[in-house]
């Protein structure tokens with residue numbers, strides 16, 4: 001296993017993670033990892049992350065595998 005790509009500059013804190021279903025009228029998201037468009041009625045994973053500066057960002061993934069690939073510690 002190659003795990004030598006962990007040279008992240010900022011410390012990231014996972015604030016929240018949840019599985020959601022995209023409903024009609026929502027903006028469409030793209031999977032943060034593979035780039036697939038998350039379309040209506042699709043289940044997707046949302047992660048809220050706080051960096052060391054206190055900035056909150058939300059990231060969306062088409063499936064749990066993509067989320068784990070992006071954030072192995074989740």
Ligand SMILES: [Zn+2]
Nearest residue numbers: 031034062066
């Ligand atoms: Zn994906």
